[in-house]
Amino acid sequence: MRAVVLLSGGLDSATVLAIARSEGYDCYCLSIDYGQRHRAELSAAARVAKALGAREHRVLALDLASFGGSALTDRNIAVPVAGIKDGIPVTYVPARNTIMLALALAWAEVLAAQHLFFGANAVDYSGYPDCRPEYLRAFEAMANLATKAAAGGRRLTLHTPIISLAKSDIIRRGVALGVDYALTVSCYQADDDGRACGLCDSCRLRRAGFEAAGVPDPTRYAG
Amino acid sequence: MRAVVLLSGGLDSATVLAIARSEGYDCYCLSIDYGQRHRAELSAAARVAKALGAREHRVLALDLASFGGSALTDRNIAVPVAGIKDGIPVTYVPARNTIMLALALAWAEVLAAQHLFFGANAVDYSGYPDCRPEYLRAFEAMANLATKAAAGGRRLTLHTPIISLAKSDIIRRGVALGVDYALTVSCYQADDDGRACGLCDSCRLRRAGFEAAGVPDPTRYAG
Numbered sequence: 001m002r003a004v005v006l007l008s009g010g011l012d013s014a015t016v017l018a019i020a021r022s023e024g025y026d027c028y029c030l031s032i033d034y035g036q037r038h039r040a041e042l043s044a045a046a047r048v049a050k051a052l053g054a055r056e057h058r059v060l061a062l063d064l065a066s067f068g069g070s071a072l073t074d075r076n077i078a079v080p081v082a083g084i085k086d087g088i089p090v091t092y093v094p095a096r097n098t099i100m101l102a103l104a105l106a107w108a109e110v111l112a113a114q115h116l117f118f119g120a121n122a123v124d125y126s127g128y129p130d131c132r133p134e135y136l137r138a139f140e141a142m143a144n145l146a147t148k149a150a151a152g153g154r155r156l157t158l159h160t161p162i163i164s165l166a167k168s169d170i171i172r173r174g175v176a177l178g179v180d181y182a183l184t185v186s187c188y189q190a191d192d193d194g195r196a197c198g199l200c201d202s203c204r205l206r207r208a209g210f211e212a213a214g215v216p217d218p219t220r221y222a223g
Numbered sequence: 224m225r226a227v228v229l230l231s232g233g234l235d236s237a238t239v240l241a242i243a244r245s246e247g248y249d250c251y252c253l254s255i256d257y258g259q260r261h262r263a264e265l266s267a268a269a270r271v272a273k274a275l276g277a278r279e280h281r282v283l284a285l286d287l288a289s290f291g292g293s294a295l296t297d298r299n300i301a302v303p304v305a306g307i308k309d310g311i312p313v314t315y316v317p318a319r320n321t322i323m324l325a326l327a328l329a330w331a332e333v334l335a336a337q338h339l340f341f342g343a344n345a346v347d348y349s350g351y352p353d354c355r356p357e358y359l360r361a362f363e364a365m366a367n368l369a370t371k372a373a374a375g376g377r378r379l380t381l382h383t384p385i386i387s388l389a390k391s392d393i394i395r396r397g398v399a400l401g402v403d404y405a406l407t408v409s410c411y412q413a414d415d416d417g418r419a420c421g422l423c424d425s426c427r428l429r430r431a432g433f434e435a436a437g438v439p440d441p442t443r444y445a446g
Binding site: 058060063066092094096097098099101102103105106107130134139145 | 281284285286287291311315316317318319321328329330333353355357362364366369370371373374
Protein backbone atom coordinates (compact mmCIF):
# COMPACT_ATOMS: atom_id res chain seq x y z
CA MET A 1 0.00 0.00 0.00
CA ARG A 2 1.21 3.44 -0.87
CA ALA A 3 1.31 6.30 1.59
CA VAL A 4 2.40 9.91 1.32
CA VAL A 5 4.35 10.96 4.40
CA LEU A 6 4.96 14.62 5.22
CA LEU A 7 8.58 14.67 6.27
CA SER A 8 10.04 17.84 7.73
CA GLY A 9 13.41 16.42 8.72
CA GLY A 10 12.61 16.78 12.40
CA LEU A 11 12.24 14.22 15.15
CA ASP A 12 8.45 13.85 14.97
CA SER A 13 8.05 13.22 11.26
CA ALA A 14 11.06 10.86 11.20
CA THR A 15 9.26 8.77 13.82
CA VAL A 16 6.05 8.88 11.81
CA LEU A 17 7.91 7.63 8.74
CA ALA A 18 9.36 4.76 10.78
CA ILE A 19 5.88 3.88 12.03
CA ALA A 20 4.43 3.92 8.51
CA ARG A 21 7.28 1.70 7.28
CA SER A 22 6.76 -0.68 10.21
CA GLU A 23 3.11 -0.99 9.19
CA GLY A 24 4.16 -2.06 5.70
CA TYR A 25 3.48 1.09 3.69
CA ASP A 26 5.46 2.06 0.60
CA CYS A 27 6.34 5.58 1.62
CA TYR A 28 6.48 8.61 -0.67
CA CYS A 29 7.93 11.41 1.40
CA LEU A 30 7.16 15.04 0.77
CA SER A 31 9.06 18.00 2.20
CA ILE A 32 8.08 21.58 1.59
CA ASP A 33 10.71 24.25 1.09
CA TYR A 34 8.48 27.10 2.23
CA GLY A 35 11.19 29.62 2.97
CA GLN A 36 11.81 28.42 6.53
CA ARG A 37 14.88 29.71 8.35
CA HIS A 38 15.92 26.22 9.29
CA ARG A 39 16.64 25.02 5.79
CA ALA A 40 19.00 22.42 7.23
CA GLU A 41 15.88 20.39 8.02
CA LEU A 42 15.41 19.79 4.28
CA SER A 43 18.72 17.99 3.88
CA ALA A 44 17.95 16.17 7.12
CA ALA A 45 14.69 15.02 5.52
CA ALA A 46 16.59 13.56 2.57
CA ARG A 47 18.89 11.64 4.92
CA VAL A 48 16.00 10.36 7.01
CA ALA A 49 13.99 9.26 3.95
CA LYS A 50 16.93 7.28 2.68
CA ALA A 51 17.82 5.74 6.04
CA LEU A 52 14.25 4.59 6.64
CA GLY A 53 13.72 3.08 3.20
CA ALA A 54 11.30 5.57 1.65
CA ARG A 55 10.38 4.76 -1.93
CA GLU A 56 10.83 8.37 -2.98
CA HIS A 57 11.50 11.77 -1.46
CA ARG A 58 10.49 15.06 -3.02
CA VAL A 59 11.05 18.64 -2.00
CA LEU A 60 8.49 21.10 -3.32
CA ALA A 61 9.29 24.80 -3.31
CA LEU A 62 6.66 27.28 -2.19
CA ASP A 63 7.47 30.80 -1.13
CA LEU A 64 5.37 31.27 2.02
CA ALA A 65 7.90 33.88 3.14
CA SER A 66 6.25 36.23 0.66
CA PHE A 67 3.16 36.18 2.91
CA GLY A 68 5.21 36.58 6.10
CA GLY A 69 3.48 36.58 9.46
CA SER A 70 5.76 34.06 11.19
CA ALA A 71 9.13 34.00 12.91
CA LEU A 72 9.95 30.94 10.80
CA THR A 73 9.62 32.75 7.49
CA ASP A 74 10.13 36.43 8.32
CA ARG A 75 13.67 37.44 9.29
CA ASN A 76 12.24 40.53 10.98
CA ILE A 77 10.47 38.41 13.61
CA ALA A 78 12.88 36.80 16.08
CA VAL A 79 12.58 33.15 17.12
CA PRO A 80 11.82 33.19 20.87
CA VAL A 81 14.59 31.73 23.03
CA ALA A 82 13.38 32.70 26.50
CA GLY A 83 11.37 29.57 27.23
CA ILE A 84 7.94 28.26 26.29
CA LYS A 85 5.03 30.60 26.93
CA ASP A 86 1.27 30.12 26.88
CA GLY A 87 -0.69 30.92 23.73
CA ILE A 88 0.09 30.47 20.07
CA PRO A 89 3.81 31.11 19.48
CA VAL A 90 5.15 33.48 16.80
CA THR A 91 6.69 30.44 15.14
CA TYR A 92 3.19 29.53 13.97
CA VAL A 93 3.12 29.78 10.17
CA PRO A 94 -0.32 30.86 8.93
CA ALA A 95 -2.21 27.89 7.46
CA ARG A 96 1.04 25.98 6.99
CA ASN A 97 -0.30 22.56 7.89
CA THR A 98 -3.35 23.05 5.67
CA ILE A 99 -1.08 23.93 2.76
CA MET A 100 1.27 21.02 3.37
CA LEU A 101 -1.59 18.55 3.76
CA ALA A 102 -3.21 19.90 0.58
CA LEU A 103 0.02 19.31 -1.33
CA ALA A 104 0.32 15.82 0.13
CA LEU A 105 -3.27 15.19 -0.93
CA ALA A 106 -2.44 16.19 -4.50
CA TRP A 107 0.52 13.86 -4.70
CA ALA A 108 -1.49 11.06 -3.06
CA GLU A 109 -4.13 11.38 -5.74
CA VAL A 110 -1.57 11.19 -8.54
CA LEU A 111 0.02 8.14 -6.88
CA ALA A 112 -3.39 6.55 -6.18
CA ALA A 113 -2.35 6.45 -2.52
CA GLN A 114 -5.16 6.36 0.02
CA HIS A 115 -3.05 7.10 3.07
CA LEU A 116 -1.43 10.28 4.38
CA PHE A 117 0.86 10.27 7.39
CA PHE A 118 1.41 13.48 9.31
CA GLY A 119 3.44 14.09 12.47
CA ALA A 120 1.05 16.46 14.20
CA ASN A 121 1.32 16.41 17.96
CA ALA A 122 -1.28 17.90 20.26
CA VAL A 123 0.58 17.41 23.53
CA ASP A 124 3.66 19.59 23.50
CA TYR A 125 2.30 22.23 21.13
CA SER A 126 -1.26 22.66 22.17
CA GLY A 127 -0.69 26.23 20.98
CA TYR A 128 -0.79 25.39 17.27
CA PRO A 129 -4.39 25.39 16.06
CA ASP A 130 -3.56 23.17 13.09
CA CYS A 131 -2.28 20.36 15.28
CA ARG A 132 -5.59 19.86 17.07
CA PRO A 133 -7.45 16.57 16.53
CA GLU A 134 -10.67 18.39 15.56
CA TYR A 135 -8.80 20.29 12.85
CA LEU A 136 -7.24 17.11 11.51
CA ARG A 137 -10.61 15.36 11.38
CA ALA A 138 -12.06 18.33 9.49
CA PHE A 139 -9.19 18.19 7.00
CA GLU A 140 -9.79 14.50 6.42
CA ALA A 141 -13.52 15.11 5.89
CA MET A 142 -12.77 17.88 3.39
CA ALA A 143 -10.18 15.73 1.60
CA ASN A 144 -12.77 13.02 1.17
CA LEU A 145 -14.88 15.42 -0.87
CA ALA A 146 -12.06 17.14 -2.73
CA THR A 147 -10.66 14.70 -5.22
CA LYS A 148 -11.54 12.64 -8.24
CA ALA A 149 -10.47 9.62 -6.19
CA ALA A 150 -12.89 10.56 -3.40
CA ALA A 151 -15.69 11.21 -5.88
CA GLY A 152 -15.02 7.70 -7.17
CA GLY A 153 -15.40 6.22 -3.70
CA ARG A 154 -11.70 5.75 -2.84
CA ARG A 155 -11.45 6.84 0.75
CA LEU A 156 -8.43 8.72 2.06
CA THR A 157 -7.21 8.19 5.62
CA LEU A 158 -5.16 10.79 7.44
CA HIS A 159 -2.91 8.99 9.93
CA THR A 160 -1.56 10.98 12.88
CA PRO A 161 0.12 8.24 14.93
CA ILE A 162 1.93 10.51 17.38
CA ILE A 163 -0.90 12.98 17.96
CA SER A 164 -1.29 12.13 21.63
CA LEU A 165 2.23 10.99 22.54
CA ALA A 166 4.56 12.93 24.82
CA LYS A 167 7.93 13.77 23.24
CA SER A 168 9.64 11.12 25.36
CA ASP A 169 7.20 8.47 24.13
CA ILE A 170 7.77 9.52 20.54
CA ILE A 171 11.51 9.09 21.07
CA ARG A 172 11.10 5.68 22.73
CA ARG A 173 8.88 4.52 19.89
CA GLY A 174 11.35 5.73 17.28
CA VAL A 175 14.35 4.17 19.02
CA ALA A 176 12.48 0.86 19.12
CA LEU A 177 11.94 1.19 15.36
CA GLY A 178 15.59 1.97 14.70
CA VAL A 179 15.33 5.70 13.99
CA ASP A 180 18.73 7.42 14.10
CA TYR A 181 17.81 10.79 15.58
CA ALA A 182 21.30 12.11 14.89
CA LEU A 183 20.06 12.48 11.29
CA THR A 184 17.20 14.78 12.27
CA VAL A 185 17.09 18.55 12.78
CA SER A 186 14.38 20.12 14.96
CA CYS A 187 15.86 23.53 15.79
CA TYR A 188 13.93 26.52 14.42
CA GLN A 189 17.14 28.33 13.67
CA ALA A 190 19.58 25.53 12.96
CA ASP A 191 22.69 26.68 11.12
CA ASP A 192 23.37 25.55 7.58
CA ASP A 193 25.28 22.59 8.91
CA GLY A 194 22.23 21.48 10.92
CA ARG A 195 23.62 22.44 14.35
CA ALA A 196 20.92 23.40 16.87
CA CYS A 197 20.69 26.58 18.94
CA GLY A 198 19.61 24.72 22.07
CA LEU A 199 17.42 27.65 23.13
CA CYS A 200 14.30 27.82 20.96
CA ASP A 201 11.05 26.07 21.94
CA SER A 202 11.72 23.23 19.55
CA CYS A 203 15.20 22.64 21.00
CA ARG A 204 13.88 22.78 24.56
CA LEU A 205 11.13 20.25 23.90
CA ARG A 206 13.52 17.96 22.08
CA ARG A 207 16.18 18.04 24.76
CA ALA A 208 13.63 17.51 27.53
CA GLY A 209 12.20 14.61 25.53
CA PHE A 210 15.52 12.79 25.34
CA GLU A 211 16.07 13.34 29.04
CA ALA A 212 12.63 12.06 29.99
CA ALA A 213 13.05 9.07 27.69
CA GLY A 214 16.43 8.23 29.21
CA VAL A 215 17.97 8.24 25.74
CA PRO A 216 21.30 10.00 25.08
CA ASP A 217 20.64 13.21 23.10
CA PRO A 218 22.45 12.89 19.75
CA THR A 219 21.75 16.51 18.76
CA ARG A 220 24.72 18.56 17.61
CA TYR A 221 24.51 21.93 19.31
CA ALA A 222 26.22 25.04 17.98
CA GLY A 223 28.70 26.93 20.11
CA MET B 224 -13.37 44.95 4.97
CA ARG B 225 -10.55 42.98 3.47
CA ALA B 226 -11.07 39.97 1.26
CA VAL B 227 -8.69 37.62 -0.50
CA VAL B 228 -9.92 36.83 -4.01
CA LEU B 229 -8.55 33.89 -5.98
CA LEU B 230 -8.05 35.33 -9.42
CA SER B 231 -7.13 33.03 -12.29
CA GLY B 232 -7.40 35.56 -15.08
CA GLY B 233 -10.44 33.82 -16.54
CA LEU B 234 -14.00 34.94 -16.96
CA ASP B 235 -15.41 33.45 -13.77
CA SER B 236 -12.92 34.82 -11.27
CA ALA B 237 -12.95 38.26 -12.95
CA THR B 238 -16.70 38.34 -12.33
CA VAL B 239 -16.21 37.26 -8.74
CA LEU B 240 -13.73 40.08 -8.19
CA ALA B 241 -16.23 42.57 -9.62
CA ILE B 242 -18.91 41.21 -7.28
CA ALA B 243 -16.61 41.47 -4.25
CA ARG B 244 -15.71 45.05 -5.21
CA SER B 245 -19.38 45.92 -5.70
CA GLU B 246 -20.03 44.67 -2.16
CA GLY B 247 -17.42 47.06 -0.82
CA TYR B 248 -14.52 44.73 -0.09
CA ASP B 249 -10.88 45.79 -0.28
CA CYS B 250 -9.64 43.03 -2.54
CA TYR B 251 -6.29 41.26 -2.29
CA CYS B 252 -6.04 39.08 -5.36
CA LEU B 253 -4.01 35.90 -5.45
CA SER B 254 -3.03 33.99 -8.57
CA ILE B 255 -1.12 30.74 -8.52
CA ASP B 256 1.52 29.99 -11.11
CA TYR B 257 1.21 26.21 -10.78
CA GLY B 258 2.84 25.26 -14.04
CA GLN B 259 -0.35 25.56 -16.09
CA ARG B 260 -0.05 25.45 -19.89
CA HIS B 261 -2.13 28.57 -20.23
CA ARG B 262 0.30 30.92 -18.56
CA ALA B 263 -1.26 33.80 -20.45
CA GLU B 264 -4.00 33.72 -17.83
CA LEU B 265 -1.51 35.04 -15.27
CA SER B 266 -0.89 38.26 -17.16
CA ALA B 267 -4.63 38.46 -17.76
CA ALA B 268 -5.10 38.26 -13.98
CA ALA B 269 -2.79 41.23 -13.47
CA ARG B 270 -4.77 43.28 -16.01
CA VAL B 271 -8.10 42.31 -14.47
CA ALA B 272 -6.93 43.10 -10.92
CA LYS B 273 -5.83 46.54 -12.01
CA ALA B 274 -8.95 47.27 -14.08
CA LEU B 275 -11.26 46.29 -11.22
CA GLY B 276 -9.45 48.26 -8.54
CA ALA B 277 -7.89 45.48 -6.49
CA ARG B 278 -5.77 46.72 -3.60
CA GLU B 279 -3.01 44.27 -4.45
CA HIS B 280 -2.30 41.35 -6.77
CA ARG B 281 0.20 38.61 -6.07
CA VAL B 282 1.33 35.65 -8.10
CA LEU B 283 2.67 32.75 -6.06
CA ALA B 284 4.77 30.09 -7.78
CA LEU B 285 4.15 26.44 -7.00
CA ASP B 286 5.33 23.65 -9.24
CA LEU B 287 2.32 21.32 -9.39
CA ALA B 288 3.62 20.10 -12.73
CA SER B 289 6.14 18.06 -10.77
CA PHE B 290 3.24 15.92 -9.52
CA GLY B 291 1.63 15.70 -12.97
CA GLY B 292 -1.66 13.90 -13.42
CA SER B 293 -3.45 16.59 -15.43
CA ALA B 294 -3.62 17.81 -18.99
CA LEU B 295 -3.16 21.33 -17.65
CA THR B 296 0.24 20.62 -16.14
CA ASP B 297 1.57 17.61 -18.06
CA ARG B 298 2.56 18.24 -21.68
CA ASN B 299 2.23 14.51 -22.34
CA ILE B 300 -1.53 14.62 -21.73
CA ALA B 301 -3.41 16.44 -24.50
CA VAL B 302 -6.14 18.99 -23.78
CA PRO B 303 -9.35 17.50 -25.20
CA VAL B 304 -10.77 19.44 -28.14
CA ALA B 305 -13.49 17.06 -29.33
CA GLY B 306 -16.32 18.45 -27.20
CA ILE B 307 -17.46 18.08 -23.61
CA LYS B 308 -17.86 14.53 -22.31
CA ASP B 309 -19.41 13.08 -19.18
CA GLY B 310 -17.24 12.41 -16.14
CA ILE B 311 -14.27 14.20 -14.66
CA PRO B 312 -12.16 15.67 -17.47
CA VAL B 313 -8.38 15.15 -17.80
CA THR B 314 -8.02 18.88 -17.27
CA TYR B 315 -8.81 18.24 -13.60
CA VAL B 316 -5.68 19.10 -11.56
CA PRO B 317 -5.41 16.89 -8.47
CA ALA B 318 -6.38 18.81 -5.32
CA ARG B 319 -5.78 22.12 -7.08
CA ASN B 320 -8.65 24.02 -5.52
CA THR B 321 -7.75 22.75 -2.05
CA ILE B 322 -4.19 23.96 -2.54
CA MET B 323 -5.27 27.36 -3.89
CA LEU B 324 -7.82 27.86 -1.13
CA ALA B 325 -5.21 26.86 1.48
CA LEU B 326 -2.82 29.48 0.11
CA ALA B 327 -5.59 32.08 0.09
CA LEU B 328 -6.36 31.14 3.69
CA ALA B 329 -2.72 31.75 4.67
CA TRP B 330 -2.67 35.18 3.09
CA ALA B 331 -6.05 36.04 4.61
CA GLU B 332 -4.72 35.23 8.05
CA VAL B 333 -1.67 37.45 7.57
CA LEU B 334 -3.92 40.25 6.30
CA ALA B 335 -6.46 39.69 9.09
CA ALA B 336 -9.05 39.24 6.31
CA GLN B 337 -12.11 37.19 7.22
CA HIS B 338 -13.42 36.74 3.69
CA LEU B 339 -12.32 34.54 0.79
CA PHE B 340 -13.88 34.83 -2.65
CA PHE B 341 -13.63 31.90 -5.03
CA GLY B 342 -15.10 31.49 -8.51
CA ALA B 343 -16.17 27.87 -8.23
CA ASN B 344 -19.07 26.97 -10.45
CA ALA B 345 -21.08 23.81 -10.07
CA VAL B 346 -23.25 24.18 -13.16
CA ASP B 347 -21.05 23.92 -16.22
CA TYR B 348 -18.37 21.75 -14.66
CA SER B 349 -20.25 19.35 -12.48
CA GLY B 350 -17.35 17.05 -13.32
CA TYR B 351 -14.87 18.75 -10.99
CA PRO B 352 -15.20 17.32 -7.47
CA ASP B 353 -13.65 20.41 -5.89
CA CYS B 354 -16.31 22.72 -7.29
CA ARG B 355 -19.17 21.00 -5.48
CA PRO B 356 -21.00 22.93 -2.77
CA GLU B 357 -20.50 20.13 -0.22
CA TYR B 358 -16.75 20.26 -0.78
CA LEU B 359 -16.69 24.03 -0.38
CA ARG B 360 -18.67 23.84 2.84
CA ALA B 361 -16.22 21.23 4.16
CA PHE B 362 -13.29 23.49 3.26
CA GLU B 363 -14.86 26.38 5.12
CA ALA B 364 -15.47 24.21 8.18
CA MET B 365 -11.86 23.03 8.14
CA ALA B 366 -10.56 26.57 7.67
CA ASN B 367 -12.49 27.65 10.72
CA LEU B 368 -10.45 25.22 12.80
CA ALA B 369 -7.12 25.72 11.07
CA THR B 370 -5.85 29.13 11.99
CA LYS B 371 -4.77 31.25 14.91
CA ALA B 372 -7.49 33.68 13.83
CA ALA B 373 -10.12 30.94 13.98
CA ALA B 374 -8.84 29.73 17.35
CA GLY B 375 -9.29 33.31 18.52
CA GLY B 376 -12.92 33.35 17.39
CA ARG B 377 -12.50 35.29 14.12
CA ARG B 378 -14.72 33.47 11.68
CA LEU B 379 -13.75 33.05 8.04
CA THR B 380 -16.40 33.08 5.32
CA LEU B 381 -15.83 31.42 1.96
CA HIS B 382 -17.88 33.29 -0.64
CA THR B 383 -18.75 31.49 -3.87
CA PRO B 384 -21.12 33.96 -5.51
CA ILE B 385 -21.30 32.28 -8.92
CA ILE B 386 -21.55 28.68 -7.70
CA SER B 387 -25.01 28.15 -9.13
CA LEU B 388 -25.04 30.56 -12.08
CA ALA B 389 -25.06 29.45 -15.71
CA LYS B 390 -22.19 30.87 -17.77
CA SER B 391 -24.56 33.28 -19.51
CA ASP B 392 -25.77 34.61 -16.16
CA ILE B 393 -22.20 35.06 -14.97
CA ILE B 394 -21.49 37.11 -18.08
CA ARG B 395 -24.63 39.22 -17.69
CA ARG B 396 -23.76 39.88 -14.08
CA GLY B 397 -20.20 40.88 -14.98
CA VAL B 398 -21.27 43.13 -17.83
CA ALA B 399 -23.66 44.91 -15.45
CA LEU B 400 -20.70 45.44 -13.09
CA GLY B 401 -18.48 46.78 -15.86
CA VAL B 402 -16.16 43.79 -16.36
CA ASP B 403 -14.20 44.03 -19.60
CA TYR B 404 -14.05 40.37 -20.64
CA ALA B 405 -11.58 41.22 -23.40
CA LEU B 406 -9.00 41.34 -20.61
CA THR B 407 -9.68 37.74 -19.54
CA VAL B 408 -8.26 34.45 -20.80
CA SER B 409 -10.21 31.22 -20.28
CA CYS B 410 -8.64 28.90 -22.88
CA TYR B 411 -6.78 25.88 -21.48
CA GLN B 412 -4.14 26.19 -24.15
CA ALA B 413 -4.07 29.89 -24.90
CA ASP B 414 -0.95 31.01 -26.71
CA ASP B 415 1.57 33.29 -25.03
CA ASP B 416 -0.28 36.27 -26.40
CA GLY B 417 -3.51 35.11 -24.75
CA ARG B 418 -5.26 34.02 -27.96
CA ALA B 419 -7.74 31.20 -27.44
CA CYS B 420 -7.91 27.85 -29.30
CA GLY B 421 -11.71 27.96 -29.57
CA LEU B 422 -11.88 24.17 -29.25
CA CYS B 423 -11.19 23.12 -25.67
CA ASP B 424 -13.98 22.67 -23.10
CA SER B 425 -13.25 26.02 -21.54
CA CYS B 426 -13.46 27.82 -24.90
CA ARG B 427 -16.66 26.02 -25.80
CA LEU B 428 -18.38 26.94 -22.54
CA ARG B 429 -17.21 30.52 -22.78
CA ARG B 430 -18.33 30.99 -26.36
CA ALA B 431 -21.72 29.38 -25.68
CA GLY B 432 -22.08 31.63 -22.64
CA PHE B 433 -21.63 34.82 -24.64
CA GLU B 434 -24.10 33.54 -27.24
CA ALA B 435 -26.71 32.66 -24.63
CA ALA B 436 -26.20 35.99 -22.87
CA GLY B 437 -26.63 37.89 -26.13
CA VAL B 438 -23.32 39.64 -25.50
CA PRO B 439 -20.72 40.01 -28.29
CA ASP B 440 -17.81 37.63 -27.64
CA PRO B 441 -14.65 39.74 -27.19
CA THR B 442 -12.34 36.71 -27.14
CA ARG B 443 -9.35 36.81 -29.47
CA TYR B 444 -9.11 33.45 -31.18
CA ALA B 445 -5.92 32.12 -32.72
CA GLY B 446 -5.83 31.22 -36.38
